[in-house]
Amino acid sequence: MFRQLFGFGAKKRIRKYCPDITPEEWNAYPAWEFCIDEEGVPGQDEATMRPLVGAKRVQFPQFGGVVATDFRSACGKTYFGFVEPGDGLDDGWKADPTIVLPAPARVETGNSKLDAYNQIVSNGHNQIRFYVPAMQDDVCRPYMDVAYRILETSADQMWPLRITPRIAIGGYPESWEIDGWLRYRGVGGKRHVIR
Numbered sequence: 149m150f151r152q153l154f155g156f157g158a159k160k161r162i163r164k165y166c167p168d169i170t171p172e173e174w175n176a177y178p179a180w181e182f183c184i185d186e187e188g189v190p191g192q193d194e195a196t197m198r199p200l201v202g203a204k205r206v207q208f209p210q211f212g213g214v215v216a217t218d219f220r221s222a223c224g225k226t227y228f229g230f231v232e233p234g235d236g237l238d239d240g241w242k243a244d245p246t247i248v249l250p251a252p253a254r255v256e257t258g259n260s261k262l263d264a265y266n267q268i269v270s271n272g273h274n275q276i277r278f279y280v281p282a283m284q285d286d287v288c289r290p291y292m293d294v295a296y297r298i299l300e301t302s303a304d305q306m307w308p309l310r311i312t313p314r315i316a317i318g319g320y321p322e323s324w325e326i327d328g329w330l331r332y333r334g335v336g337g338k339r340h341v342i343r
Contacts, residue, residue, distance in 0.1 A: 179214075206233060222309075267280040268329065
């Protein structure tokens with residue numbers, strides 16, 4: 149267990165940020181954890197990750213990180229990404245399904261501030277996230293349209309989206325589905341879906 153927690157057993161010490169993990173590294177190490185115990189090490193911060201070597205199953209809260217995941221749209225198109233396990237599927241922040249793009253996205257909606265950073269797909273970033281806690285529905289719409297274009301799909305073809313982690317996550321099913329982008333209405337509010 150100690151070897152898994154601290155990344156020992158790998159040929160070399162690997163420390164990366166999630167967007168920098170290569171497809172080969174995801175295939176070799178399907179679980180990556182945050183290096184919280186290494187904050188303060190030069191060149192690292194709270195977002196630095198390391199592979200959990202040899203992991204076949206993870207369990208929150210002992211594991212704090214991301215798990216390689218396969219996504220399948222309603223029309224059968226497949227994508228690769230990750231989830232961040234938490235207390236369970238009702239905790240949207242912790243399930244946080246994210247598709248990893250092969251190249252950084254090009255986002256131009258006319259709102260340069262939000263194009264540079266938003267919770268769905270940001271200009272120059274290689275991820276599409278499906279949990280959008282702070283964006284209002286009308287603000288989300290242009291970025292959802294960009295995401296559909298990048299993924300070469302539409303709302304009708306995309307949903308429901310099946311999510312299947314590559315290793316077992318304690319307390320989670322083998323796979324599950326989401327019906328659209330996930331939001332919560334207000335503090336302690338009910339989850340709802342935007343398509």
